[in-house]
Amino acid sequence: FLGDACVLWNSVVRYQNELIYTYSGLFCIAINPYKRYPIYTLRTMEIYMGKRRSECWPHIFGVAEAAYQGMNGSGMNQSILITGESGAGKTENTKKVISYFATVCSSGKRKEGEASLEDKIVQTNPVLEAWGNAKTVRNDNSSRFGKFIRIHFNSAGKLSGADMVVYLLEKSRLTYQQPLERCYHAFYNLMSDFVPDLKEKCLLSNDIKDYWYVSQGKLTVPSIDDKEDMQFADEAFDILGFSSTEKYNMFMNTACMMHMGNMTKDFVPVGKEEQAEVKDDVNSMKVAELLGIDCEWMITYFCKPKMKVGTEWVQKGSTCQNASNSVAGIARAVYERSFRIVVDVCNETLCDPTMKKVSYIGVLDIAGFEIFDYNGFEQICINYVNEKLQQFFNNHMFTLEQEMYIREGLDWANVDFGMDLQKCIDMFEKPMALLAIFEEESLFPKATDATFAEKLMTNLLGKWTQFAKPNPRPDPDAHFAVIHYAATVSYNLTGWLEKNKDPLNDTIIQLIKEGSNQLAIDCFKDHPGQPLEAPKNEERKKGKGGKTVSSYFKGQLDDLMCVLYKTEPHFIRCVVPNTHKQPGGVEPGLVMHQYTCNGVLAGIAICRAGFPNKLPYPEFKGRFNIICATAVAKAKNDKAAAQCVMDVVKLDKEKYRLGHTLVFFRAGIGGWMEEQRENKIGSVLAWLQAGARGKA
Numbered sequence: 199f200l201g202d203a204c205v206l207w208n209s210v211v212r213y214q215n216e217l218i219y220t221y222s223g224l225f226c227i228a229i230n231p232y233k234r235y236p237i238y239t240l241r242t243m244e245i246y247m248g249k250r251r252s253e254c255w256p257h258i259f260g261v262a263e264a265a266y267q268g269m270n271g272s273g274m275n276q277s278i279l280i281t282g283e284s285g286a287g288k289t290e291n292t293k294k295v296i297s298y299f300a301t302v303c304s305s306g307k308r309k310e311g312e313a314s315l316e317d318k319i320v321q322t323n324p325v326l327e328a329w330g331n332a333k334t335v336r337n338d339n340s341s342r343f344g345k346f347i348r349i350h351f352n353s354a355g356k357l358s359g360a361d362m363v364v365y366l367l368e369k370s371r372l373t374y375q376q377p378l379e380r381c382y383h384a385f386y387n388l389m390s391d392f393v394p395d396l397k398e399k400c401l402l403s404n405d406i407k408d409y410w411y412v413s414q415g416k417l418t419v420p421s422i423d424d425k426e427d428m429q430f431a432d433e434a435f436d437i438l439g440f441s442s443t444e445k446y447n448m449f450m451n452t453a454c455m456m457h458m459g460n461m462t463k464d465f466v467p468v469g470k471e472e473q474a475e476v477k478d479d480v481n482s483m484k485v486a487e488l489l490g491i492d493c494e495w496m497i498t499y500f501c502k503p504k505m506k507v508g509t510e511w512v513q514k515g516s517t518c519q520n521a522s523n524s525v526a527g528i529a530r531a532v533y534e535r536s537f538r539i540v541v542d543v544c545n546e547t548l549c550d551p552t553m554k555k556v557s558y559i560g561v562l563d564i565a566g567f568e569i570f571d572y573n574g575f576e577q578i579c580i581n582y583v584n585e586k587l588q589q590f591f592n593n594h595m596f597t598l599e600q601e602m603y604i605r606e607g608l609d610w611a612n613v614d615f616g617m618d619l620q621k622c623i624d625m626f627e628k629p630m631a632l633l634a635i636f637e638e639e640s641l642f643p644k645a646t647d648a649t650f651a652e653k654l655m656t657n658l659l660g661k662w663t664q665f666a667k668p669n670p671r672p673d674p675d676a677h678f679a680v681i682h683y684a685a686t687v688s689y690n691l692t693g694w695l696e697k698n699k700d701p702l703n704d705t706i707i708q709l710i711k712e713g714s715n716q717l718a719i720d721c722f723k724d725h726p727g728q729p730l731e732a733p734k735n736e737e738r739k740k741g742k743g744g745k746t747v748s749s750y751f752k753g754q755l756d757d758l759m760c761v762l763y764k765t766e767p768h769f770i771r772c773v774v775p776n777t778h779k780q781p782g783g784v785e786p787g788l789v790m791h792q793y794t795c796n797g798v799l800a801g802i803a804i805c806r807a808g809f810p811n812k813l814p815y816p817e818f819k820g821r822f823n824i825i826c827a828t829a830v831a832k833a834k835n836d837k838a839a840a841q842c843v844m845d846v847v848k849l850d851k852e853k854y855r856l857g858h859t860l861v862f863f864r865a866g867i868g869g870w871m872e873e874q875r876e877n878k879i880g881s882v883l884a885w886l887q888a889g890a891r892g893k894a
Contacts, residue, residue: 202790202799210784213775219256223801224595226261229773229789230287232781238294243301258291261768262298268766269557270355277560277765279587281796282772283568285337285779291772292347292563293323299349299559305356313437315550319349319360321437322544324430328387329452329537330364332371333380336777338421342368342382343537344564344583346758350555358553361545365564365754366579367537369530370697372455375415383427384452385412392428399446400453401484411459411529438547447717451536454488457481458529462522465501474501474521490714499705500524504728511730524703531702535721560765562758566772567684567795571672575694579751581682582626586759588683588797589619594767595801599808606857610808619683625662632658632665632680633748640698640746647692651677654691684795698746704728771796809855809862815840818861822871825878847874 205222212220213229220227237257246259250267254260265276278295280288300316313321327339334340344365352358375381388396389406397404407413418424435445460481465474476482476497486493500521502513516524567584568577603610626632635653639645655678658665668676668688676688708727710718773792776783793799813821815836823830823839826846833839837856844854849871855862863871 202793205793205798205802206786206790209773209789210786213784214782217255219258219260221251221256222798223805224591224598224769225798225801226256226258226768226770227773227798228258228282228287228291228770229775230285232775232779238297240301243298247302258294258770259298261770262295263302265559265766265768266299266303266355269351269559272766273557275557275559275765276768277562277762278768278770279562279564279591279762280770280772281562281564281566281584281587283336283566283774283792283795284334284340286566286772286774286792288563288565288772289327289331289339289341291770292345292561293320295561296320296347296349299357303351303355303357305352305358305553315357315359315548318438318548319357321434322362322548324427324434325438325540325544326364328384328427328431329382329540330367332382333416333419333422335376335378336774338419339383341563342371344562346560346562346564346761348558348560350558352554353556358555359550360548362541363754363758364538364541365583365758366576366751367534368576369534369700370576372530372533373411373459373526375412377415379415380417380419381412381415383422383424384431385409385456386417386424387428387431388449388453390425390428392425393432393449396446396449400450401457401487402453409456409459410463412456438544440543444543444717447715448536448540450488450715451532451717451721454485455529455533457484457488458525461485462525465518465521467518471515472517473515474518476501488715489710489718491709491712495709496706499703499709503703504705524706527700527702528706530700532718532721536717539717539720560761562762566792567682569685569687569795573673573676573687573689574692575697577687578680578689579748581680581687583755584684584795585619585622585626585682586755588800589623590759590762590767591769591797592619592800592804595804599804603808603855603857603862606855606860606862608809608855608857608862610855621662622664622680622682625658625664625680630657631662633752636694636698636748637746640695640748645695647677647695650695651691654678683797683800698748700747771798806865810865811863811868812860813863813868814860818843822875824882825874847871 209220209227209229212218213231216231216235218229218231218235220229238259242257243259246254246257246263248267249260249263251260251264261278265278268274269276280291280295282288296319300319304314304316326345327341330343331339331341334342345362346365347360347362349357350359350361371379371381380386386406388400388402389404391397396402406417432445435448440448461476464476464478464481466477467473468475479493479497482497483493486496489496502515503524504511505514506512564583564587565580568580570577600610600612624631628634632654635657636650639650639653654665658678659667664681666679666681666686668679669686670676673688673690675692676690678691679686679688702725704726705728707722707725708729711722711725711727713719771792773789773796775789776785777788819830819836819839822843825843829842829846830839833842840856840861849867853864853867
């Protein structure tokens with residue numbers, strides 16, 4: 199019997215005995231131990247090399263080895279999907295998988311004075327972590343982006359390159375942090391004095407508190423040594439082959455963000471119309487110097503951006519709030535685009551054109567399903583991804599299960615389990631559904647949160663079963679709810695339209711594109727800026743309008759799903775055992791909630807819909823022939839023998855199936871068969887005792 203209680207009890211007992219990996223069906227469940235175990239050594243890797251998954255105890259290396267063997271055996275590309283909530287250890291497990299491939303499949307080729315491919319793959323980590331990780335309430339080193347890393351192999355199964363795609367970097371964190379959180383590590387690394395001349399070049403002072411953008415929350419984290427991290431990031435840049443100019447430009451763009459925060463405080467209202475102006479331009483000078491542009495023009499364009507009205511260019515006045523929002527928008531864009539460029543440069547380094555790429559293994563490390571007290575734009579994006587990933591898992595798992603039934607020759611009507619989730623996915627994707635309305639409202643000039651909420655209610659409520667009214671508890675101001683596979687989540691859409699448009703001041707971008715900071719110019723390479731002459735008509739194609747965050751993200755997600763459906767997947771689910779980071783401590787409610795969200799329980803439910811208990815004939819015969827020994831002895835073959843047993847215990851034909859090599863039982867029938875066997879043994883013993891007492 200596979201009930202929820204069994205699953206939980208099993209997990210708890212294993213975890214308390216320091217077994218953090220457990221297999222459940224196709225899943226490998228990894229529970230965060232909150233301390234270091236010596237189970238990732240070279241010796242451990244050797245144990246798993248060349249073994250089948252069932253030959254060794256559960257381990258992440260077992261999953262990696264299975265993927266590697268699958269790739270070599272069938273030539274099909276593989277993928278390993280690692281999901282879980284914040285603080286469950288996804289990134290740590292991803293690192294282990296990558297280091298396993300880097301060690302076991304290393305190509306052994308390297309040029310003099312240049313780092314080997316394995317080192318480079320492992321070294322992308324410190325750089326990505328500095329610019330993409332931050333302290334959150336639950337986790338001191340939380341990746342605030344998702345990533346899909348593909349590791350390429352040649353025909354001999356040796357490493358021949360890698361590339362990665364990053365998803366959804368959380369930009370709101372750059373300009374606002376909660377009291378217990380911290381902004382991205384990079385800012386604090388810069389301030390740590392590891393590189394002696396860095397602060398001079400970036401025009402930074404010695405106190406992080408001088409920069410309010412990055413000092414709204416915590417300033418230090420006990421488990422993180424910023425100076426050491428800066429050293430790792432700096433060395434990693436060198437190993438990845440960044441030139442010193444590229445490296446310093448990256449640091450300067452990061453510092454520029456910090457100065458921009460102070461610049462937002464310098465705007466003062468002037469006159470009746472409260473036109474924004476800058477009186478004290480110390481901070482503005484620093485920003486302009488780092489971006490390589492002229493300070494006075496920059497201030498003018500932040501306060502009075504140019505607009506085209508008909509054929510004339512006019513300068514539009516703006517209030518202090520508008521001007522500082524404009525600065526914040528540019529700051530976020532510079533940061534996010536710099537991060538993407540670093541990823542692109544890493545990809546170029548990791549891609550060795552001289553080596554043949556035959557197949558790859560992709561590792562997806564992405565946030566799992568999230569339900570908080572306040573659910574905003576970031577959460578709905580994450581939950582939508584997980585809805586699609588869960589559908590992918592269901593499809594895969596059922597296909598495997600059903601192929602087995604067909605192989606065993608059972609008469610079995612195929613059931614499609616992907617359909618349960620299809621309604622919810624359609625509600626996001628169909629025309630005039632959630633994302634379509636969201637796009638439309640984002641591009642509509644007079645739209646507000648209220649009109650958006652009203653439009654969703656009129657178009658979706660009642661037409662889609664997965665769309666519901668919000669639940670007033672925990673967030674009384676939520677606007678609507680979506681019934682996801684894991685739970686019903688109430689969302690609050692305050693500020694979504696702004697986040698989705700993420701408007702940029704075109705005039706400033708034009709200035710940056712003509713400036714002297716090469717990295718900043720590259721950042722806005724694909725942005726039209728604000729050219730003085732309108733481009734020729736043939737270049738202005740339809741649909742080249744501003745790209746919203748949600749459409750960019752949906753494009754990325756569609757690409758990812760296309761890639762995944764062409765691979766053979768392996769699933770790892772990471773679990774947070776307790777909220778206090780205490781080794782060995784388990785909070786049952788928390789664990790069960792995650793099992794619901796990450797599809798482990800759904801996986802078990804799928805099994806139960808089919809025939810979860812399977813026994814090979816020899817085993818079945820050895821165990822149950824006592825029920826009708828004479829008939830079994832006379833039977834021609836194993837299948838006939840099994841049929842005799844079933845006839846004697848009068849088991850309903852629906853409850854079991856006899857395959858070519860296996861006997862299949864519905865959920866719970868295995869236990870019932872055991873009881874029949876016990877009864878038979880009981881009656882045989884009673885008969886024996888009766889004979890011995892002379893009563894027979």
